[in-house]
Structure formats: structure tokens, C-alpha cells
Amino acid sequence: MCGIHFTKNVSRKKFKKSLDLLYHRGPNASDVKQFDNIFLGHTRLAIIDLDKRSSQPFTGSDNETHIIFNGEIYNFKELKKQFNIKTRTSSDTEILLELYLKLGEDVVNHLNGMFAFVIYNSRTKDIFIARDRLGIKPLYIYEKNDTLIISSEIASILESLEFVPEYDLIGIRQYLKLRTFFRGHTLYKDIKMFPAGYYRKNDQLVQYWNLENHYSTDYNDEKVKELIESSIEYRLISDVETGSYLSGGIDSSLIAVLAQKEYTWTTGFNDFNEFEYARIVAERYKFNHQEVITSRDEFKDVAKFMIEKRKEPLSVPNEVSIFEMTQAVAKHNTVVLSGEGADELFFGYDRIFRWAQNNEFDLESFDKLYSYGTHKDDEIIQYVLEPVAHIKDNLLKISTFFQLYHLHGLLRRLDNATMLCSVEARVPFVDHRLIEYMYGIGCEYKMKNGIVKEPLKRIFSDVLPSEIINRKKVGFPIPIHDIFHNKDCSMDGWLHFNIETILKDDWTKITEQLKTEDIYV
Numbered sequence: 001m002c003g004i005h006f007t008k009n010v011s012r013k014k015f016k017k018s019l020d021l022l023y024h025r026g027p028n029a030s031d032v033k034q035f036d037n038i039f040l041g042h043t044r045l046a047i048i049d050l051d052k053r054s055s056q057p058f059t060g061s062d063n064e065t066h067i068i069f070n071g072e073i074y075n076f077k078e079l080k081k082q083f084n085i086k087t088r089t090s091s092d093t094e095i096l097l098e099l100y101l102k103l104g105e106d107v108v109n110h111l112n113g114m115f116a117f118v119i120y121n122s123r124t125k126d127i128f129i130a131r132d133r134l135g136i137k138p139l140y141i142y143e144k145n146d147t148l149i150i151s152s153e154i155a156s157i158l159e160s161l162e163f164v165p166e167y168d169l170i171g172i173r174q175y176l177k178l179r180t181f182f183r184g185h186t187l188y189k190d191i192k193m194f195p196a197g198y199y200r201k202n203d204q205l206v207q208y209w210n211l212e213n214h215y216s217t218d219y220n221d222e223k224v225k226e227l228i229e230s231s232i233e234y235r236l237i238s239d240v241e242t243g244s245y246l247s248g249g250i251d252s253s254l255i256a257v258l259a260q261k262e263y264t265w266t267t268g269f270n271d272f273n274e275f276e277y278a279r280i281v282a283e284r285y286k287f288n289h290q291e292v293i294t295s296r297d298e299f300k301d302v303a304k305f306m307i308e309k310r311k312e313p314l315s316v317p318n319e320v321s322i323f324e325m326t327q328a329v330a331k332h333n334t335v336v337l338s339g340e341g342a343d344e345l346f347f348g349y350d351r352i353f354r355w356a357q358n359n360e361f362d363l364e365s366f367d368k369l370y371s372y373g374t375h376k377d378d379e380i381i382q383y384v385l386e387p388v389a390h391i392k393d394n395l396l397k398i399s400t401f402f403q404l405y406h407l408h409g410l411l412r413r414l415d416n417a418t419m420l421c422s423v424e425a426r427v428p429f430v431d432h433r434l435i436e437y438m439y440g441i442g443c444e445y446k447m448k449n450g451i452v453k454e455p456l457k458r459i460f461s462d463v464l465p466s467e468i469i470n471r472k473k474v475g476f477p478i479p480i481h482d483i484f485h486n487k488d489c490s491m492d493g494w495l496h497f498n499i500e501t502i503l504k505d506d507w508t509k510i511t512e513q514l515k516t517e518d519i520y521v
Helices: 012-020 076-082 092-110 154-160 169-178 221-234 250-259 275-285 296-310 318-329 350-358 363-370 378-388 394-419 432-438 454-459 466-470 490-503 506-516
Strands: 002-008 029-035 038-044 065-073 113-121 127-131 140-144 147-151 191-193 198-201 204-207 242-245 263-268 288-293 335-337 424-426
Touching (some): 002 012, 002 065, 002 113, 002 154, 012 029, 012 038, 012 154, 038 065, 038 113, 065 092, 076 092, 092 113, 092 127, 147 154, 154 191, 169 378, 169 490, 169 506, 221 250, 221 454, 242 250, 250 335, 250 454, 250 466, 263 275, 275 288, 275 466, 288 318, 296 318, 296 394, 296 490, 350 363, 378 394, 394 424, 490 506
Parallel strands (some): 335 424
Antiparallel strands (some): 002 038, 002 147, 029 038, 065 113, 113 127, 127 198, 140 147, 198 204
16 A cells, blocks of 8 residues: 655655655655654555545644554454544544554554554654564564664665665575575564564564464354455455456456456466466456566566665565566556465465375475475574474474465565555455464365365355366466576576675675585585
8 A cells, every 4th residue: 555664863865765765655645744853754555535634644633643554454444433433534544543542552453454554652752563463564674773764665774774784694595595584584684574463662572463372173164255255355445446366276266256346467478377267267257357478588677677676585486477467457456456375274385285284394395395495404494484393283383384474475575566566465365364264274174185275166166167176276387497597496596696686796795604604505
């Protein structure tokens, strides 16, 4: 929905230049509020209540509490009624802020949505920061000495500083081995990802949501169906046009069919795509279906543009294709629905989930099944898995890792690629109610009779074409072997291309550091 930028002890000139870098996240409006050495900035992509009265930074009814908010609160109308909130707009932003004034920190437990926000009280000087349960919306934080910077993107934090921060060797190792960052690390040592499912009041960081508290082995088809339909219905709430990605896989097909919006979108290469399956769904339901062609010749140039714009590496190569597709989406839709989260919920990564079901955990097997870099770095894998190391059951351990940590990387990919085009992506399968309900349920339901995503195929067999239900699962196809030539692994070529694009001359120095420490060769 937007870009947010908060600073303490940063000059106004630096702040303004930093906020300008978030223009693509919110081209409809931009504003700043200053309170002594504190700046709150916002760039708005108008989705709910398009009137300028809902622009931000937004001030509460007490005239001393101010919010900058990125995301959507889908249940805002119910919250308004439940808590008898008087409003002067029809926006979810105002409901969020007024609910905070009523409930304080407990506000986060009542929200269904995707969100990253900062609330500042200009009288008490209190700073409240929160991020949604699964980390759908990004939030980065820099805090050193007396400087505090909170932003939607790393590039804006870098622009706010008078120097380039030291690179994070742990973060680089994570990326080169696992194609993304974990446990708050980024490419930069002093810039961290604010943790999903947490809030912070001044200096106190609190985890308000823990998936493991929702463990259950009960399941019911009707409940699953109800939650999926409710989740999609919520994500259609908008005052602008909404469309759906439609790859031809079961996840995007189901969303598009249940959403029934006019436009659907798919992307691929001329000779490497899934167009035939997307067409089956589009023709049956008479969608205005658009196919966007990605070019091998332009792929590296587009990737380089995205990397340099964001000042951090891309994770999955198909992020480039999502970006190019979303440029076309932006001509017709400001909101688009996407299928992230279904593979984590319904064990779509069947090779690794079958292993987890039938074997005790061992690092070598996990490395072989999951890692992207071909080199050995057991220490990094162990570090990344540490938050789930206490879980004894291997299937539960792996499913928890995928739900909380693997998915987080894919959500960052989606947000980065779409918001760069000023389009908001919404992910129905990442509704916390659905995730909580499904947590702990094993292969006997999610892969019944050995069928991948069996509940989705069975429950929605009346609306999904049989060709989609019976097709073999295929990942988002990118001919990476043709684009990144590497004698061992084309994925290594992709990972190195990203790091080298950012680090440039520093890459040689970093490589030597890693070799010296016997970390990476």
C-alpha cells in the first residue's frame, strides 16, 4: 500500500532524499511530519478511501498520536463496529490508530491483515513499532548511538546515513548458501529486518504471536473451505481495481476462480512457460487474460536495475519475471492476488516433506534437499535452523521452518517486485487464521494417498478444471541454465551475479575475508 520512513537524529535534507526513494511504493501522495529531531514520512498508494483526508502521516483524535502505516487491515469494518470507533474517514488507517488509542499494545492481536507501522506520540515521545505475524510487509531498522531509522526499504536507510555500513558476513553467507536472509540479517551489519510477529514499545521488544501455540491435529474440510473463501473475500476489499495472477497451477487457479475478477495475468518465456494451463482456466471462466513475455536477452539488465534500485540482492530468479508482469498489471489493476503460502500450508514441496515424514532429521539430507549454493556451509544451515531446533518431530520441524522462514523470503520477493511497479500484492493463503488452523496437521491429510495438495484438489474439484487438478506440479519456470552459465550450478551464477552487482569492487575483498576464515571458497 505504501512506503514508510521514520528517523531520529537525521537531517531534514537527508530525510527528504530518503523518502523520495520510496516514491514507487506510493505515487499518489507524500507528506512529512516533524517533531524536533523526529521525522515521520509516508508515500501513499491509495487503496482504501482514496480521498486525501486519509493520507499519512495520520493524526489521531487526541491530536498528539501519529501513524505511518504500510499494509491493509482487512477486518477494519468489524473492528470499527466492535469497539464503537468514531471516525472522520472510511480508511483502515484511522481505525488502526484509534484502536491503538483504546487498546495500546494489544491492538496487534485484533488485526487481520498485512502491516508494518510506526506510531509516535509527540507529547510522551513513545515510539510503537509493529509488523504482521508472517512478515508479509517489509520493515527494516537501523539503530546505533543516538540514531534510529525505520523504513520500508534498505535503500532509504542507506540514503539517510552519512556512510555505507559494514557488510554482514553472516548475511552474505546465508544468501550464498540459501538465496535469502534469515533471523533478521541483511547484507548490512547494522541494518536488520524487524521481526515478524513482534512489536516494540520504545526499547522493549515483544513477541505477540507464536505459531507453535496453535498446534492441533484436528482437521475438517468444511472449515478449510470456509477459511480459504473468507480469506479471498477479505482480500477483495478495495476501492481500486483488483486482478489475479494465474500461472495455471492449482494455487493461483483457485484464487482466480474464487475471486472472479476480470483480469488475470501470467508470464513466461516464448519457449518456456505454462501458458496452456493458464488458458484452460481463463477460457472456462472468461477472464480477460494477459500473457507477458520475458526476454532472455533483457533478463540480466532488468535484474541489475532491480538490484541497484533496492540495494539488496534478489532471492529467486523469477522475481524478475514477476516484476515485468506487474508492470503490465499496473495499467489495469492496483491490487493483485497471488498464491504464495499454499505450498507451505499443503506440503507442495513434496520431495522435502516426504523426506521429513519418513526420516529423522540429518543436516546432510536437509542440505541436499534445500540448499541453493553448491558449496558446504553446515554452520550457516545450523544457525538458520536454530529457531526450530527444539522441535523433535522432523515433519513438524520442517513444516514450521517453511511456514515461518522460507515463506518469509518469498513474501519479500513478491512485495519487492510488485511495489516497484506501484501495485499491491495480496496473499490469501497467508491469512493467519488459516495458518493457525492447519498447523500440526500432517501428511495423512495434506498429502492423503500420496497426492500433493490433496485437500485443495478434492474440496474444490467442482470449480477447478480437471486438467489443473491432475497436472504435475511445476515451479515458476525460468531457463536459468541458459542465462547464468556456471560449470557446477547455474544457481551459483545467479547468486554471485546479485552479490557482485551490489558489492562491485568490494566483492574481491569480501571473498578474501570469507576464504581467510575458511567460511566460503
